[in-house]
Amino acid sequence: MTTQNRSVIIIGGGPAGLAAAAALRQQGVEDILILEREHDLGGILRQCIHDGFGLTRFKEALSGPEYAARFVDTVQQAGIEVMTDITVTELHADRTVVATARSGRYVFKAQAVILAMGCRERTRGAIQIPGSRPAGVYTAGIAQAYMNLKNIMIGRSAVILGSGDIGLIMARRLTLEGASVKGVFEIQPYPSGLPRNITQCLDDYDIPLFLSHTVTAIHGTKRLTGVTVSQVDSSFRPIPDTEKEWTCDTLILSVGLIPENELSKMAGVLLDPRTKGPRVDEHYQTSVAGIFAAGNVLHVHDLVDFVSLEAERLAESVGDYLKQAPADEEAVPVEADPELAYTVPQLVRADRDLTVSCRVRRPLNRVRISIWQNDQKHVTRRFRRAIPAEMIHLTVPKEKLVPGEPLKVVVEHE
Amino acid sequence: MMNKQTALQKRYDVLIIGSGVVGSALARELSRYQLNVAVLEKELDVCTETSGRNSGVIHAGFNNKPGSLMAKFCVEGCLGYGVVADEIDIPFSRTGKLVVGFDDEDRKKLQALKEAGEQNGVPGLEIVESDVIRDKAPAILGEMALYSPMTGITNPFLYTVALAENAVQNGVSLWLNHEVTAIEQVDDGYQVQTTQGVFESRWVINCAGLFADRVARMVGIDDYTIYPCRGEYLVLDKELGSQLPLPAYPVPNIREGGLGIHLTPTTDGNILVGPSTDYIDEHTDYGTTRSILDLLMREGRKIFPPLNPSAVIRTFAGVRPKLVSRTTGGYADFVIEHRPETRHFINMVGLESPGLTAAVPIARNVISIIGEYEDLRENPSFNPCREGILSFKDQTPERQESLIHENPDYGVVVCRCEGITQAEILAAIRNPLGVTTLSGIKNRSRAMMGRCQGGYCQIRIAELIMAEQNRSEESVMLARKGSRTFVGKVRPS
Numbered sequence: 093m094t095t096q097n098r099s100v101i102i103i104g105g106g107p108a109g110l111a112a113a114a115a116l117r118q119q120g121v122e123d124i125l126i127l128e129r130e131h132d133l134g135g136i137l138r139q140c141i142h143d144g145f146g147l148t149r150f151k152e153a154l155s156g157p158e159y160a161a162r163f164v165d166t167v168q169q170a171g172i173e174v175m176t177d178i179t180v181t182e183l184h185a186d187r188t189v190v191a192t193a194r195s196g197r198y199v200f201k202a203q204a205v206i207l208a209m210g211c212r213e214r215t216r217g218a219i220q221i222p223g224s225r226p227a228g229v230y231t232a233g234i235a236q237a238y239m240n241l242k243n244i245m246i247g248r249s250a251v252i253l254g255s256g257d258i259g260l261i262m263a264r265r266l267t268l269e270g271a272s273v274k275g276v277f278e279i280q281p282y283p284s285g286l287p288r289n290i291t292q293c294l295d296d297y298d299i300p301l302f303l304s305h306t307v308t309a310i311h312g313t314k315r316l317t318g319v320t321v322s323q324v325d326s327s328f329r330p331i332p333d334t335e336k337e338w339t340c341d342t343l344i345l346s347v348g349l350i351p352e353n354e355l356s357k358m359a360g361v362l363l364d365p366r367t368k369g370p371r372v373d374e375h376y377q378t379s380v381a382g383i384f385a386a387g388n389v390l391h392v393h394d395l396v397d398f399v400s401l402e403a404e405r406l407a408e409s410v411g412d413y414l415k416q417a418p419a420d421e422e423a424v425p426v427e428a429d430p431e432l433a434y435t436v437p438q439l440v441r442a443d444r445d446l447t448v449s450c451r452v453r454r455p456l457n458r459v460r461i462s463i464w465q466n467d468q469k470h471v472t473r474r475f476r477r478a479i480p481a482e483m484i485h486l487t488v489p490k491e492k493l494v495p496g497e498p499l500k501v502v503v504e505h506e
Numbered sequence: 507m508m509n510k511q512t513a514l515q516k517r518y519d520v521l522i523i524g525s526g527v528v529g530s531a532l533a534r535e536l537s538r539y540q541l542n543v544a545v546l547e548k549e550l551d552v553c554t555e556t557s558g559r560n561s562g563v564i565h566a567g568f569n570n571k572p573g574s575l576m577a578k579f580c581v582e583g584c585l586g587y588g589v590v591a592d593e594i595d596i597p598f599s600r601t602g603k604l605v606v607g608f609d610d611e612d613r614k615k616l617q618a619l620k621e622a623g624e625q626n627g628v629p630g631l632e633i634v635e636s637d638v639i640r641d642k643a644p645a646i647l648g649e650m651a652l653y654s655p656m657t658g659i660t661n662p663f664l665y666t667v668a669l670a671e672n673a674v675q676n677g678v679s680l681w682l683n684h685e686v687t688a689i690e691q692v693d694d695g696y697q698v699q700t701t702q703g704v705f706e707s708r709w710v711i712n713c714a715g716l717f718a719d720r721v722a723r724m725v726g727i728d729d730y731t732i733y734p735c736r737g738e739y740l741v742l743d744k745e746l747g748s749q750l751p752l753p754a755y756p757v758p759n760i761r762e763g764g765l766g767i768h769l770t771p772t773t774d775g776n777i778l779v780g781p782s783t784d785y786i787d788e789h790t791d792y793g794t795t796r797s798i799l800d801l802l803m804r805e806g807r808k809i810f811p812p813l814n815p816s817a818v819i820r821t822f823a824g825v826r827p828k829l830v831s832r833t834t835g836g837y838a839d840f841v842i843e844h845r846p847e848t849r850h851f852i853n854m855v856g857l858e859s860p861g862l863t864a865a866v867p868i869a870r871n872v873i874s875i876i877g878e879y880e881d882l883r884e885n886p887s888f889n890p891c892r893e894g895i896l897s898f899k900d901q902t903p904e905r906q907e908s909l910i911h912e913n914p915d916y917g918v919v920v921c922r923c924e925g926i927t928q929a930e931i932l933a934a935i936r937n938p939l940g941v942t943t944l945s946g947i948k949n950r951s952r953a954m955m956g957r958c959q960g961g962y963c964q965i966r967i968a969e970l971i972m973a974e975q976n977r978s979e980e981s982v983m984l985a986r987k988g989s990r991t992f993v994g995k996v997r998p999s
């Protein structure tokens with residue numbers, strides 16, 4: 093088997109992969125190959141037929157496919173090489189990429205590899221809902237794919253567990269297609285989806301949202317016949333005698349997304365237990381030299397606009413990396429305030445402009461979030477309300493940064 | 507619809523009721539002879555009940571009472587398992603097993619197990635100290651252990667499926683979705699009523715597992731009651747798999763009627779934690795419960811500290827067909843009987859653990875009973891070999907290359923977690939038993955079994971099933987009759 097050499101291989105042709113490719117080409121990088129396992133480019137956006145994409149980036153409300161089409165067009169016009177219907181099955185630390193397609197087995201060796209494989213959904217098993225195992229239990233993303241890509245109707249009456257954005261969108265979608273959605277149940281005392289989706293997908297359709305509630309049992313041996321829902325206490329334990337039975341033939345789980353990290357792990361890329369994606373520096377380079385990551389494979393994003401921006405920042409660094417040996421400033425950690433769930437990047441070398449993305453652990457009112465180095469405050473943003481559903485971004489120009497000094501991201505209550 | 511007329515044309519020498527591992531092993535053993543054999547199964551696939559819901563351990567035979575059928579057939583089944591596994595191409599690994607103890611009390615019990623095992627004829631049993639435990643399974647805790655080198659692990663689905671497929675290849679008829687509802691004794695045998703017509707046969711063998719007492723009652727044998735006793739499990743991600751090279755059990759508490767909550771590696775590299783032992787009311791209530799899942803986590807950690815909630819990818823339960831009630835506790839021996847008043851009806855009840863291990867010897871025992879009445883002649887065209895579905899990801903790169911060249915479907919990865927290709931899924935859909943449920947395809951191909959539990963591939967598999975068999979959305983079943991996966995199209999197309 094012959095090995096083909098490439099400058100850059102991008103694994104995944106969703107918004108992250110496409111934006112990275114287009115930006116690299118703009119910098120004059122010639123030899124780029126995108127590998128995508130689906131027949132069409134666009135990633136998860138292909139199934140997001142609702143609008144609300146691109147408000148930040150294009151200042152218009154586009155549907156998922158429309159948003160993706162803009163990047164697909166750019167990539168095609170730039171003549172960037174794309175292979176679809178090909179699945180990457182192996183990635184090695186020396187940047188060897190193995191992939192299979194109907195036309196055969198391929199081995200590539202790249203100077204730089206960009207991970208852009210997106211994410212996967214958490215399942216029933218992962219959250220261990222007890223009960224029987226009937227048909228009719230779907231994760232929200234699968235439900236969305238069945239309905240929007242395959243024209244398959246999954247049920248007539250649904251309960252939705254988890255208030256993630258995709259679950260909220262599916263509540264509306266099912267209602268529009270004539271199913272009755274009994275309610276959305278969320279274990280946390282606050283919703284995990286964006287406020288705009290609560291308004292547009294639930295409130296506008298009179299679908300009730302129950303906070304501090306969870307599904308405690310699943311019923312039915314053939315098709316789902318119903319679920320038991322209980323209220324939970326502050327440590328998420330079901331409160332006795334609050335059980336209520338809900339009749340439904342469908343349970344939709346919208347209980348979180350996890351970066352797709354099979355290939356990352358195979359290559360020996362170190363993962364951050366908080367994001368469950370690779371640990372990166374501000375170049376979006378992972379612990380393995382020459383392997384970079386952006387988009388949902390790195391950390392789960394709320395808005396696709398930020399995925400594109402992140403991938404473009406990554407492309408800038410990959411362009412530099414191809415021209416010269418990697419920066420040898422030592423990487424130092426970014427310390428996250430205990431109120432924050434995580435930060436990306438987790439490390440900084442202080443040799444380029446820095447964007448820190450983070451999320452709060454719980455809703456906070458009237459806070460300031462700042463980036464500090466030693467006694468120097470580089471940037472501060474004030475929030476009337478910061479919520480876990482919304483990713484927060486802070487930027488610091490390179491000139492302000494001091495190499496070798498750890499950064500702190502600090503949350504202060506006003 | 508099948509009317510009585512056509513159904514009555516279905517006359518057999520031997521009718522087996524139930525296609526769990528015992529019914530399937532019996533079907534295969536019977537196909538070695540010149541007999542007209544059929545299996546009646548109420549579900550849409552073999553292995554839907556207990557045979558697909560257990561630890562998958564091929565027990566060595568030291569847990570069973572000396573002199574019992576359980577002991578005899580378990581030891582025979584274990585020693586002979588390698589040959590059968592080779593013939594029908596299923597995974598089997600003689601991993602050995604540790605029963606770990608912590609104090610002097612435990613040491614005495616382990617010693618007693620060892621002695622019972624030796625009486626049963628189990629080879630190689632040894633009491634070992636903590637250094638040996640550390641050596642064999644560094645993550646397992648224990649001061650001392652009984653080490654059994656003969657114990658192994660298998661894939662219970664594939665075992666049952668492979669036995670049934672080999673039987674069918676050798677001429678046995680398998681009637682899925684045929685529930686036996688009544689049996690009538692007639693001159694030269696039995697008339698067997700099913701939900702899809704009547705069958706006649708000279709011999710009828712009761713292999714109905716959890717429902718064996720009900721089937722026995724159909725011929726008037728009413729002195730058995732099966733007490734369903736549920737065992738719940740956690741399935742762990744492969745990530746922890748490498749830390750458990752062999753099954754690790756605590757010292758069993760005999761009265762409980764189970765072997766204690768243990769840790770078992772699967773032949774695919776996952777780990778099972780369980781089973782619990784709880785008597786329940788309904789025979790096929792396979793639901794799992796919060797309190798037991800928590801108990802499994804706590805108990806499992808006592809011998810395997812790396813166990814943690816984030817490693818759990820799914821849960822399931824199996825139900826033991828016990829002949830002893832909650833108050834009696836413990837075990838009753840297998841019942842395998844041929845009563846004078848129900849001539850040519852072989853009754854088997856209470857085939858709980860180690861029924862998986864013992865299935866082939868049980869089947870041979872049934873044949874020896876039949877042989878007392880029939881002149882059994884060998885089937886000259888019997889072929890003991892059955893081929894499983896080739897696993898693409900286990901092939902060398904060169905072989906993978908040529909496989910894709912021969913059949914491009916090998917180049918299409920459908921299940922990302924387990925690396926299963928479209929060629930393998932299609933082979934599973936075109937299985938010799940004609941099973942078309944999503945679970946059936948999953949159990950045969952391993953697709954949808956990984957950490958995303960079908961998140962990526964279920965859609966593709968459902969589409970392949972519909973395309974291959976020209977089916978509508980509404981007719982795609984998850985596992986059981988009526989387990990409709992979809993309700994139709996979103997919009998008419």
Ligand SMILES: Cc1cc2nc3c(=O)[nH]c(=O)nc-3n(C[C@H](O)[C@H](O)[C@H](O)COP(=O)(O)OP(=O)(O)OC[C@H]3O[C@@H](n4cnc5c(N)ncnc54)[C@H](O)[C@@H]3O)c2cc1C
Nearest residue numbers: 104106107108128129135136179180209210387388395396
């Ligand atoms: C169901 C869903 C609904 C959403 N709704 C909204 C919304 O309403 N508004 C909004 O702004 N954002 C929304 N988002 C977020 C936004 O769409 C995502 O953040 C964005 O699509 C992530 O882009 P990505 O390129 O990182 O990943 P993806 O879009 O997931 O793309 C990853 C690509 O990689 C390919 N791939 C993966 N593994 C391999 C491999 N081994 N070999 C080859 N190819 C591979 C995949 O097929 C896929 O095409 C939603 C996200 C999801 C999951």
Ligand SMILES: Cc1cc2nc3c(=O)[nH]c(=O)nc-3n(C[C@H](O)[C@H](O)[C@H](O)COP(=O)(O)OP(=O)(O)OC[C@H]3O[C@@H](n4cnc5c(N)ncnc54)[C@H](O)[C@@H]3O)c2cc1C
Nearest residue numbers: 524526527528548557560563686715737859860861862863
């Ligand atoms: C939790 C648990 C763990 C176990 N672990 C092990 C182990 O590690 N090792 C081991 O050796 N053994 C183990 N066992 C025991 C083993 O699984 C069983 O002994 C074995 O599977 C029994 O097989 P069977 O064919 O008798 O029953 P089943 O698998 O129950 O098959 C009976 C079949 O009959 C069908 N049927 C019933 N009624 C009718 C009807 N009226 N008409 C048509 N069809 C009918 C059913 O649908 C079913 O398919 C375990 C059991 C349990 C519950």
